[in-house]
Amino acid sequence: MLYLAYRHLISRKKQTLFTFLGVFFAACAYVVIAGFFLGFQDYLVDQLINNDAHIRVSAREEIINERDLDRNFFSEAKHIFWTVPPGGRKDETKIENPQGWYSRLEKDPRVLAYSPQMTAQVIITRANTSTTARLIGSDALKQQRVTNIKNQMKEGHFSDIAVGGNRVIVGDELLAKIGARVSETLLISNGKNTPTPFKIVGSFHIGIRSLDQGVLFAALQDVQKIAQATSQVNEIAIRVTDVENARSIAESWAKISPEQVQSWDIINSNVLNVFNIQNATRYLVTFVIVLVAGFGVYNILNMIVIQKRKDIAILRSMGFDQNEVIFLFLSQGIILGLIGGLTGVFTGYWICRYLETISFGGGPLGSGAGHMTISFSQHIYFYGMLIALISSTAASFLPARAAGKLTPIEIIRSGAE
Amino acid sequence: MSIVAHNIEKLFGDPPTHVLKGINFEIQTGEFVSLTGRSGSGKSTLLYILSSLDKPTRGDVSLSGLSLDQMSETDLHLFRNQKIGFVFQFHFLLPELSALENVLMPARKLKQENEKRPYAIDLLKQFGLQDRINNLPHQLSGGEMQRVAIARALVMSPEFIFADEPTGNLDSANGELVMRIFHDINVKNKTTIVMVTHDQEFAKNASRQIHLADGKVVSV
Known part of the structure; x- marks a missing residue:
């Protein structure tokens, strides 16, 4: 047939x-x-x-409620009445027990690498040009294992910031925006303190505009100084062995920690x-x-x-x-x-x-x-x-x-x- | 007995029309029988019932001792393929296939086309179609197409040939040629042939006539 x-x-x-x-x-x-x-x-x-952590542990931004400060000021009193009740947000957001996190992450076989970070919103100035950006302080060697940033360098090496000493690596679009070049100096401030000079030692191009024109990387201790938060971290970026499991791992950690733990797909759910x-x-x-x-x-x-x-x-x-x-x-x-x-x-x-x-x-x-x-x-x-x-x-x-x-x-x- | 028709009745439509009424007869192996009668006498209906293409409303047909009513669908298809050859008024050749391919078509069911090829060519030669073997049907004349159709009916060396007005669409010369072929097949191969015709001259070529009138056998 x-x-x-x-x-x-x-x-x-x-x-x-x-x-x-x-x-x-x-x-x-x-x-x-x-x-x-x-x-x-x-x-x-x-x-x-590849350009961001699979899981991100962030300090919660704590809102202060009317009764939150009762014990701090009046530990013995039974009935406390405020004329003007306390309110607002805590000044510093930090991960409460970073050592506990490091210990947990090092023991977990599902974790490939992690990088403690201090992230701060800063004002950067070059000559008469100023703009705001996000300054990420990290251990360069750990950060390289968590993201693909090493391969996205246009100039310099990411490890150049490892030794500290106020060195910074800038997104290429941000560099163009402020008219700066590698080896020049920028002034960086968190808006509360005196601007600190940082030397540009490299530039990167990730391909995500929000990062290329809004992010700088520096050594963790340098950013801690800028943020006036010595020895503190407010984020931990984590890379896991199987990205498919990132969500379930994040959910399991979120149940046992006061920090906010989010997987990449939740962060980018939009x-x-x-x-x-x-x-x-x-x-x-x-x-x-x-x-x-x-x-x-x-x-x-x-x-x-x-x-x-x-x-x-x-x-x-x-x-x-x-x-x-x-x-x-x-x-x-x-x-x-x-x-x-x-x-x-x-x-x-x-x-x-x-x-x-x-x-x-x-x-x-x-x-x-x-x-x-x-x-x-x-x-x-x-x-x-x-x-x-x-x-x-x-x-x-x-x-x-x-x-x-x-x-x-x-x-x-x-x-x- | 080669063909036994036992009390065949056939009703059509609603309200039912009695087309065949109590038909009984026997046909011996190797007989050449013509079914005759006026238009509407039921001769074609009877032919299709005898040849297993149609089923009687009542009654039974046996071919070579096997009751058609008792056969499974699979057995009936195999029986039709191996034991029965059909020739219709219209040649019904498959237009995509050459004369030889049309003749070999029944052999394809059991994948015997290579085995049957020499015989198929021989049949076409016997029927004077040696130069038309690879021609498509539209390249053949009406008489040639009917001869190819007869070769197709014979390629499996069937025990029975059922022919429905095989000369109905042919001129007298081609009609006579077809009748001569039927006569030769009947004599040489001892093939039982049942042919419907309304042409008395052609009916006389058969060894016996079964005449129908108003759905009944008038003479056997």
Whole structure:
């Protein structure tokens, strides 16, 4: 029957071509759309995972309530009434027991590396130009193990800040914004104390604009001095062995510590929510593609079954059974699905290769990868083939079943010619 | 007995029309029988019931001692493939296949196409189609197409040939050629042939006539 199915297909060149094109475009469009969307998502997730900690432990910003200071001032009193009740936020936010955290993290086999940090909002000044930025103080060697910053250096080495001595590494966009260059000096202040001169020893480009134009790195002890918080840390950045487990690990730690413990996906939940909308759009487009391709196959095969009634009659009279007749038409759908799917995903692959070369979001002050990021995941090609096969097989099933139900005597009596 | 029809009745439609009424007859192995009668007498309906393509409302048909009613669907399809050859008024050739490929089509069911190929070519040669072996049906004349259809019916060396007005669409020269082929098959291969025809001249070629009128056998 496969032989006859093949002969049917090659004898109806125009109909076969149109059906093939429907499946071909469906598979091709799926590969390109999925490649584009998933490539974008993979790029962003990669940026989020590799450029920041998988888990971040942060000191809670404590709000002072009316009764919080009762014992501090009136430890013996039973009834305390404030004329003006205390309120506001505690001046310093710090991790209460950093040593306890270090001990816990060093013992945990799920933890690959951790880096204690002191983060402060600062004002940086160069000549007459001032701007605000986030100064992150860390142990350079530990920080390099937690993020990918070592590989994102444009000038200098990240370890240059390890020795301290008021050295700073600045995001390249921030550097351009204040008109400074490596080896020059910046004045950094937390707004309460006298500005301290810091020497620029390097620059980095991560690809996330908020970091490239708003972050500086310095040694932990230098930032502690600026923040007037000697020996304190307010964040611990952690890298785990399996990023998939980051959320469950963070949740388990959050239950046993007063600090805020958040995994990368919670910190970036707004970005991941956008992915959900993108995925919904992608699924909708895929559904429409499958529907259009399926209807193409269905319409043409349905027409062919009507045209081939007398062939069905003679085949049945020769002893071919219902299943063999179903197979004759079903196999045509499967053949078209296979060939259309294979050529579709193959063409889709080369279109994706081309799209990858298109410049996108680059430039001296731009961010992003500098070109379109396309996913070449095997899953996309597998699903592209599956969509082509399922749509064409499902669409050919109904006409094939209808053909199988025809009995030779009905066709002969109806005078099919 | 080659073919036994026992008390065959056939009703069609609602309200039912009695097309065949109590048909009983026997056909011996190697007989060439023509079914004759006026239009609407039920001869084609009877042919399709005898050949297993249709089922009687009541009654039973036995071919080579096997009751069609008792056969499973699978056995019936195999029986039809190996023991029965059909020739219709219209050739019903598959338009995508050449003359030879059409002839070999029944052999494909049991993957015997290579084994049957020399015989198929021989049949086409016997029928004067040696130059048409690789032609597609639309490249053949009406008579040639009907000869290819007869070769297709014979390729599995069946015990029975059922023919429904095989000359109905042919001119007299081609009609006579087809009748001669049937006669030769019947004589050489001892194939049992049942042929529906309304042409009395062609009916006379058969060794026996079964005449129907108003759904009943009038003469056997």
